[in-house]
Amino acid sequence: MGEYDSGSKLMIPESMQGVSYDIGGQIRMIWEVMKEPLIVPMLKVGVYICLAMSLMLFMERLYMGIVIILVKLFWKKPEQRYKYEPIQDDVELGSSNFPVVLIQIPMFNEKEVYKVSIGAACNLSWPSDRLVIQVLDDSTDPAIKQMVEIECQRWASKGINITYQIRENRTGYKAGALKEGLKRSYVKHCEYVAIFDADFRPEPDFLRRAIPFLVGNPDMALVQARWRFVNADECLLTRMQEMSLDYHFTVEQEVGSATHAFFGFNGTAGVWRIAAINEAGGWKDRTTVEDMDLAVRASLRGWKFLYLGDLEAKSELPSTLRAFRFQQHRWSCGPANLFRKMVMEIVTNKKVKFWKKVYVIYSFFFVRKIIAHMVTFFFYCVVLPLTILVPEVHVPIWGAVYIPSIITILNSVGTPRSIHLLFYWILFENVMSLHRTKATFIGLLEAGRANEWVVTEKLGDSVNNNKNKTSDATAKKTNAKAPKRTRSKFVERLVYD
Incomplete structure (x- = not known):
C-alpha cells in the first residue's frame, strides 16, 4: 500500500502537491496534467481555423x-437593365394580350391565415379569365379542410377561377403538393406560376409589375419579390428575425441578382416560368429546401433570375421560439444537405461560366450556409471563452474584436431602425448558433433528421390589426384572444440540443 501511494505521488505535478483529494482538487490536477500537452495545442489549432473562417466571412x-x-449608386434600375413593357388593357384585344398565370397556395392546417392568403390571391389585378388559382391543401384536420374548401367555393361563386385540391398523403410535403398541382390538365395553358405560402398576401398589382419582366426576357426563369413582415414589432424575437432577414433581402439577394443573376428562390412570393421548372426537372423532395434545389438546377441550365426589392409581399414571422427553432433547423439543414448532393454537379456543369460556379459553391453555399453558422458557434461560443481559461493561447485583437464588430455592423444595414438592438441581436445569434450548427452537420452528414419537415406555425396578425380599431366589441374580442397569443409553456422556452 505504501509503494502504491509513493508511486502515485510521483505522477502528480509539483504545482499540485498538497492539493486535497476532493473533487475540485482532482479536476484541477487533471486540468494541469492535460493542459500543456493537449489542451493548448488543440486550442491554438482551433483559433487558427476560426480566424480563417472569420476572415472568409x-x-x-x-x-x-x-x-x-x-x-x-450606379446600377440601372431593373426596368432599364431588362426589356420591360407594362401589359396594358386593350379594348379590341380584350384580355388576350395577358398571359395565363397559375397561382399556387400550398397549405397545411392553416386555420389562422387561410382567408387572407386566398383573399389576396383572388384580389390580384389580373383578368379573371387569365388567372387560375390552386389551393393545395395538405391539411390533416377535417374541420380546417372543410373551412378552406368553403372559402374557395365562396370565391368561385364570385366568378374567380379557383380550385381546391387535396392529396391522399403528404408525400414530398410542399414540393409534392406543388408538383402535383402542375400535373393538372388545365396547367398546360398557363405560362407562369406564382407561388404564395399561406401567410403571404401580395398587393393587387403584384402580377402586373412582375410578369412583364418574364414576358420581355425569354431567358428569365424567376422574378422574386421581397418579404415584409406584418408582426415584426410583436416581440423581441420577431425584431431579431427581421434584422437577419432584411440583410438577406437588402444585400444578399440584391447582389446575387445584380452581378450573377443567381440567388436562392425563397419558396414563396415569386413568379416562375413554367417551362423553366420543367426543363430543370421539376420539383424534387430530396431535401427540405425544394425551392433552393429548383433554383440551383435552373441556374445550371442557363436560366436567369431577377430580384425586385421594391416589389413586396406581406408575411408573418414565427412569434414563438418553438416555431422559430423548427424553421431554422430546416433552413440550416436543407442547404447543407443540398450542397452535399449538388457540389459535383455544379463543378462538372458546362453551361455556366467558371466565376458563376465559384460564386454558387464558395459564396452562396460554403460561406453563407456553412461557415457562417459554424464560426458563430465554435469561435464566439467555444474557442474565445476557453482562451480565458488558457492564457497561453493568444487571440489577436483584430480577430476577437475588430472583425466581429465590422461583420455585425454590416449585418445591421438592412434594418437601420433596429440598430440600437445590435447587442441583443448578437446574443440571440450566439444562442441560436448551436442549433444551426447542429442542423448544418445533420445536413452535411445526412443524418436522421436531415429530411425532417415541420410546418412553421402561423398565428395571423389579427391582434395587431385590431389595435387600430376603437369599437368596444372589437376591443373585447382582442382582449379575449390575447392570452392565446402571448401564453407560452415553460418547457417551450428551453432549447434542447
Missing part, C-alpha cells in the same frame, strides 16, 4: 457591402 460581407453600394 468578413471578406464575403465586405464584398457584398461594396457591391451593394455600387448597385445603389
